[in-house]
Amino acid sequence: MAHVWPIGGGKGGSGKSFITSSLGRLSAELGKKTLIIDLDLGAANLHTLVGVPEPKKGFSDFIRKKIPLLQDTVVETPSENLYLISGAHDNFDVANLPYEQKLKTLRAIAKLDFDRILLDLGAGTSFNTLDFFLISQNGIFITTPEPTSVENVYRLIRSIYFRRIRYCFNITDFKEMETEADRQFGEGSYNKPDCLMKVIARTDPEKYLQLKNEFSAFRFKLIINQVRKHDNISLGLQMSRMVEKHLGLNMEFLGNVAYDDHVHDAICQQVSFMERYPYTKTASDLRELGKHIVESVGKQLTLHYM
Ligand SMILES: Nc1ncnc2c1ncn2[C@@H]1O[C@H](COP(=O)(O)OP(=O)(O)OP(=O)(O)O)[C@@H](O)[C@H]1O
Ligand SMILES: [Mg+2]
Structure with a gap:
């Protein structure tokens, strides 16, 4: 089964x-057959970032059942080993x-034959986003250092x-x-999650244990993006400690990604940032x-509701 990495942020x-x-491209370059899926339904634009114009x-x-098998919606990208399921084929929201x-959809994704599958999820806390996060232990959260963005990730x-x-x-x-x-x-x-869990522990110890085990199996990851020179570079570590303390969930801080105006330039020119500005x-x-995406071999969750 492929390793699925849902990627989202509030x-x-x-x-x-x-x-x-970028991670899809890097994973492909490092030899993994990689698929990126645009699940930001209604605001899909991932195709543009990987050079697939239409x-x-x-x-x-x-x-819409026009194509019965999800694997038949996969298209190639200009990068070797990197494939895309676009969200922007028609006005679908x-x-x-x-x-x-x-x-x-969840079942079909789980069956796709790729080494790595990255899901680009919409902003916010729609049920789609929450459920796509729940199909894998490896959810990655993206935030900028701004308090509003941090707050939204925590809410998510x-x-x-x-x-x-x-x-x-x-x-x-419930x-x-x-x-x-x-x-x-x-x-x-x-x-408050801890209060709710205390009630569950008393009223339904079996479900409490099941949930506790599942929560401790999550291996969420955090990336702080658009980090500028004067930003607090320890924010990621502080956030992961907060999530562990208040929700009892593991959240590994993977690292900061520096802000660079060339990202804007690369997107406007519709060229790969990694290729144009590798240094x-x-x-x-x-x-x-x-x-990390390539080396990590975390387990996938068995879907409780599938
Ligand atoms: N590291 C970075 N440095 C500079 N600019 C960046 C960086 N990362 C992203 N950006 C800028 O932020 C803009 C938004 O990025 P992107 O479209 O990936 O965000 P998103 O979270 O997917 O947004 P949406 O929720 O609208 O889908 C980009 O167009 C780019 O200009
Ligand atoms: Mg987006």
Whole structure:
């Protein structure tokens, strides 16, 4: 089974697509047959970043059943070993894919024959994004050093956490647990993961253990992008400690990627940044991250709801 790396972040413009395309390219260069999938439905633009001007087919053809097999929506890119499923074939915008279609998509992704699959996810906390994060232990979060972006990533991680808990219970039981959390720990506690987990531990020890095991198996990663000279370079480590402390989730800080105006230039010229500006600090930062994607052999989650 391929290693799936969902890549997301709470805020638009943090560099998810730029990082996905760069890491995809690096992984391909390092010999892995790599697929990048544009799942930013409604705002798809990953094709442009990898030099595929007009994708002839894409993810929407699979959803609309025009192309029955997801693997048949894959297109080549100008880079050897790097393939794309575009999201921008037609005007297709589904903020939340219907449940059945999402399951179908998740299953189809899991079966694709590639060494590495990177998913470029939309900003925010739509159910699509949360569910695509839950198909792998290797979710990568991208943020800039700005507090607004950091806040959004933290919110996204919390939403993923809650979404996973939510899958364990039917709506009535879940609501009861939320009420119980408020009753035991004060108003608003339903929204605090540790309080909710304490209630689950008491009311349903079996599910509590299952969730605890699953949460401890997550190996989330964090990348801080667009880091400028005077930014706090320890922010990534501080964030991963926060997530561990408050959510009990592992989040490894993979590294900073320097801000460079040449990124803008490369995108405007529709050329690969890595190829045009290989000797910049940003390119060298990305190469370090690329090695991680190639060398890491983390396990995939078995989908509880598939
Ligand atoms: N390391 C960087 N240095 C300088 N500029 C950058 C860097 N990374 C990204 N950018 C700039 O940020 C812009 C947004 O990047 P990108 O499209 O990858 O973000 P995104 O998170 O995918 O946004 P969206 O949520 O809209 O899909 C790029 O057009 C580029 O100009
Ligand atoms: Mg994007």
